[in-house]
Amino acid sequence: MSNLVISSSGVPLNSRSMHSWPYGFLLKSTWxxxxxxxxxxxxxxxxxxxxxxxxxxxxxxxxxxxxxxxxxxxxxxxxxxxxxxxxxxxxxxxxxxxxxxxxxxxxxxxxxxxxxxxxxxxxxxxxxxxxxxxxARPAVSHYRLSRKEYQNTVYDLLGVRYDPAKPGELNEDTLWHGYERIGSQLSLSPSHVDRFYRAADIVLDRAFPATSSDARKVRKTAAELRYGGGKEQQEALDRFGIKRPMRYLLFPGRVEQALSSNWFGQTGPSHSGLYKLRLQASGTRPPGGQPAHLSIGKQTSEETVEGLVEFDITSSEDTPQVYEFEVFLEMPTQLHFAVVATDVVDRRAGAAFRNALASRGGYIFTHSSETLLLNPNAPQMFDESGNGIFSTVILDWIEWEGPLVTEDEKSRRDGVLPPDDATPEVVAEHLRRFAENAWRRPVKMEELKDYLETYHVERGAGEKPADAFRIMLQSVLTSRNFIYLVEGEPDARQHLTDWELATRLSYFLWSSMPDDALFSAARDGNLSDERLEKEVDRMLSDDRINRFIDDFSRQWLQLHRVGMFPPDKKLYPAYDDWLETSMREEPVEYFREMLANNLPIEDFLDSQWTMANARLCDFYGLAEPKKDGFQRVSFNAEDHRGGLLTMGAVLGLTSDGTRHRPVHRGVWVSEAIFNRTPPSPPANVDPIEPVPPQGNKITIRDRIEAHAKNASCAACHRNIDPLGLAFDQYDAIGQWRTREHVPTGIGEDPPVDASGVMPDGRPFTDSEQFKQLLLDDREKVAQAFIEHLCTYALRRVLTVDDRDGVQAIVGEAKRHQYRVRDIVRSVALSDLIRKR
Structure with a gap:
């Protein structure tokens, strides 16, 4: 056995413990x-x-x-x-x-x-x-901000929008079982330091720009975008007596320009910021077919873009709709349109349309009923009734406005810079106030002595007051007190101070710094039980709780793995970027609905509803929703869906792009649902062999059972495999099936067997019975969920020392029937959160 080394925060530090033994495994390991x-x-x-x-x-x-x-x-x-x-x-x-x-x-x-x-x-x-x-713990614990937390913090501090995930910005965070905020994993290398200095420069440039970048508005009509102004085309329309305006027909298989920086004139980094996007569009589609999906973003290939904005076009061409979005843009930039549709003809015809419709004068489009001016050499786009043969987007105009700065954002910068004629005392007070907000605690003047000395040196060298003060601001933003959450300084103690508690709560529920109200409560030393409850309830009702919903659900469910192994297009032709994006968003929106309505934890395991958009409804075989975007839709028994475990994202993230992997699915269920991580497989274990060309076709299940006869494998497999085999009636992208596709071997594809026996001996025949057994274990599932929440909130792996604190939360959650919002509230108010 390898020995563990326990850090000051109770975190196991050696590699085996750190990567294989979270709290649930330490205390209740199935394995x-x-x-x-x-x-x-x-x-x-x-x-x-x-x-x-x-x-x-x-x-x-x-x-x-x-x-x-x-x-x-x-x-x-x-x-x-x-x-x-x-x-x-x-x-x-x-x-x-x-x-x-x-x-x-x-x-x-x-x-x-x-x-x-x-x-x-x-x-x-x-x-x-x-x-x-x-x-015996040392006085101070440090937890570095993740990239997402840094982004939120600089916005809440200075009203500055900054994208740390952009190539060349902050280093990617190291993940631990999906979590990107575990303190012992977030190191600070020289590379990190250099990038934090660069980030601080960018943030301050945007907060206090050297030149003004007033918002500008640019509007492009279809005639300007597609026809270079459309003068010649309009003459043709006049000759034919066609009174309709020119429109821009966007079709699958071609990427078109949606924004060029030079539309705004000379742009640079100072013009980066929030932009309002408005466009008027409609669509065509085959009778009974899916609406087109429009993606706007940076071009990634000949036919696709990385979606910055994505939405379904459900309006008919006779009733176009105006769509409006707010988008953060790093200038200068180029953005493009790409239309995603699921009809097979789209994928076949894409290249033909690119060739036939590429030239500006190749066709003029006004309406599906006006076909006289369409390119006669192009593939047919509409049937005799004017219906689209495949899904397209019809664009009338697009408008961009920005960069926009809200009054709230401006107010965050008010009073940061002192007046040019400020006395040294006034300069020092401005710095102290800013440092107190940035460092999330009271700051003494002695701590700022070196900063102020730098200011006076720079002023003596001829720097302007604002420029000299900015150097101090950069030092504050690159201090350990800003980059790290610092707990315990200067005295070793068992509980957090009110300032530390305010910070822990805000980074738990808002992924950012405390706001003025929370700071005020900490400053007054007033985060007692009654005030704490009021603050937590306020935080749960604030819009910033959406950051927690997005971040926690993504990390808990390991959604970064969705699309990690892109499915084979030949095996899974229905899979596309739009479906992948929709899959990744479904569990997040589902969690949002669970939290907003305080639903019981059983709905994570099984339910008669989900949150879906048009693309997911098509994939799941459901009726198309009446509105755009994600909304609550219902299931019937024949849909074979319900809860997290039958979502496409969950079923797909454990696949390898060609086939489902029951063992990986079982490990995911164990980690996400039971918070138990199996030990790593023994070294030099033979992989599961494919079916030989002359062998009889058998299922992956049969091959796993043969593999698990190895004595060194059997002990773990008997506990892992049933949790994954229960979902064998779903393929690698989560489609329902009754037979398993086996690409090699002789004979028919074998029928799927989703039966099994739980580690405690309870049998099940399929995923529905399996989910019922999980519902019987809801107390264990609730405890695991609480452990995940505590890991996220405390930013560390739980240990045996946290056991009593977790059990107290479990007891409180049980009193409230394990409802999700109540559970999150119980964690936030727990003694475990108040302890160092």
């Missing part, structure tokens, strides 16, 4: 099921104290020198409870004893007195060790 049995250890027990005698008498047979179940050797576990090296294993043993899972029912049982004495002793040792470790 190591410690099965204690009797062992004739009389020689050892006769001279040992009762604690050791119990272990030798009742534990070593399965976890001793002769047998090592689940990689656990009880005889080799550390007895140094103050160091806490193996406390998680001892806590797990305690759980198994208390629940009656040890010793096995077919073994002789210890007496109740023996069990009680051992449990009492072990519990006291764990508590003593916990107290010792808490007392």
């Amino acid at each position: 190591s099921f410690i099965v204690f049995a009797f062992f004739s250890g009389a020689a050892f027990a006769s001279n040992a104290e009762p604690f050791e005698s119990f272990l030798a008498e009742h534990c070593f047979r399965c976890h001793g020198p002769q047998t090592e179940e689940g990689d656990i050797r009880i005889d080799q576990l550390s007895r140094d409870f103050k160091a806490g090296v193996d406390s998680h294993h001892w806590a797990e043993a305690l759980d198994k004893l208390n629940s009656g899972e040890m010793p096995p029912k077919d073994e002789p049982q210890p007496t109740q007195d023996e069990i009680a004495a051992f449990v009492t002793k072990l519990d006291s040792l764990l508590k003593e060790g916990r107290a010792a470790r808490m007392a």
Whole structure:
């Protein structure tokens, strides 16, 4: 066994513990099921104290020198409870004893007195060790801001929009099981430091630009965009007596320009910011077909763009609709249109349309009923009734306005810069106020001595007051006090100060710094129980809670993996960028609905509804929604959907692009739903072999069962596999099926078998029965969800020392029937959140 090293914040630091043992696995691992049995250890027990005698008498047979179940050797576990090296294993043993899972029912049982004495002793040792470790913690803990948190913080501090994920900006955050904010993973290398200095420069340039960049508005009509003004085309229309205006027909398979920086004249970085996009558009589509999907963004290939704005065009060409969006743009930039549609003819005809309709004068489009001026060499676009043969977008005009700065954004910068004729005392006070906001705590003048000295040196060298002051602002924004959340300074203590608590709450629920009201409560030393409840309720009702919804759901469910292995186009022709984007958004919107309506946690496991847009409804075989965007839609039993586990994103993120992977699905269910991470597979284990060309076609399930006969694999597979095999009736992109496509081998594709047996022996026949078993385990699922929330809120891996705090939250959540908003509220108000 490898030893663990526990950091000051209770985080296991060595690689095995850090990457394989989150809290749920440490305390309740399905994978190591410690099965204690009797062992004739009389020689050892006769001279040992009762604690050791119990272990030798009742534990070593399965976890001793002769047998090592689940990689656990009880005889080799550390007895140094103050160091806490193996406390998680001892806590797990305690759980198994208390629940009656040890010793096995077919073994002789210890007496109740023996069990009680051992449990009492072990519990006291764990508590003593916990107290010792808490007392031994160093004074200060540091947790670096993630990129997303940095982006939100500079916006809330200075009203500046900045994209840290843009190439060349802040380094990508290191993930731990999907989480991007675990403190021990977020290091600070020289490369990070250089980029933080560059980011601070950009932020200050936008907050206090050297030259004014007033908002400008640019409007382009279809005639200007498509026909270079349309003078010749209008003459042709006049000759034919056609009175309709020219319109821009956008079709799948071609990328068209949507914005060029030079439309605004000379632009540069100072013009970066928020822009308002307005356009009037409509669409055509085949009878019963899907509406076209318009994507506006940067071109990534001949036919696609990276969607900055994406939406369905549901309006008919006779009733065009005006669509409006706010978009953050880094100037200078070029943006393009791309139309996504799902009809097979679209993919076949794309190249033909590109060739036939590429020239500016190749056709003139005004209406599907006006075909006289269409290019006769182009593939047919409309049937005899004027219906689109495939989905297209008809654009009338597009308008861009910006950069826009709201009054609220301007107010965040008011008073930051002192007047040019300010006295040294006034300059110092302005700096102190800014540092207090940026560092999220009171700041003493002594801490700013070096900053102010730099200011006076720069002024003496001839710098303007604003430029010299800006140098100090940059130093504040690159200080550890800004880049890190600092807890515990200057004294070692058990609980957070009100300032630290305000900061922890704001980065938990808003992914950003506290606002004025929260700062005020901290300044007054008034974050007591009653005021704390009011503040948490206010934060849950604030629009900034959407940051928590977006960030937590994405990290908890590991949605960064969606599209990591793009599905094979030949095997899954229905899969496209629009579907992938829609899939990734579905669980986030689902969580938003759960939180907003305080729905019970059971709906994560099974429900008769989801949040879907037109593309997902088509994919799931549902009726098209009546409105654009995501909305709540209902399922019937024959839809084979409901809850997180049957969403396309969840089923697809565990696939490899060609086939589903039941083992990976099982691991995901274990991690996301039960918060238990299986150990890494043994080294040099043979992979699951494909079906040979001359072999009979068999399912992946059959191949896994053959693979799991390996003794080194069987123990884990019997606990992982059922959790993934339950969803074998869904393919690699989440489509329902009854037979598994096997590309090699002889014979028919075999029927799918989604039956299995849970690790505790309960059988199921398919995913519906499996979900019912999960509903029976809702208390375990609720505890795992709470553990995920606490990991996210505390920015660290939970340890055995957090056990009592988690159980207190579980108890509070149970009183409220495990409703999601109440659970989040209970975490925010918990004693665990108030502790360092």
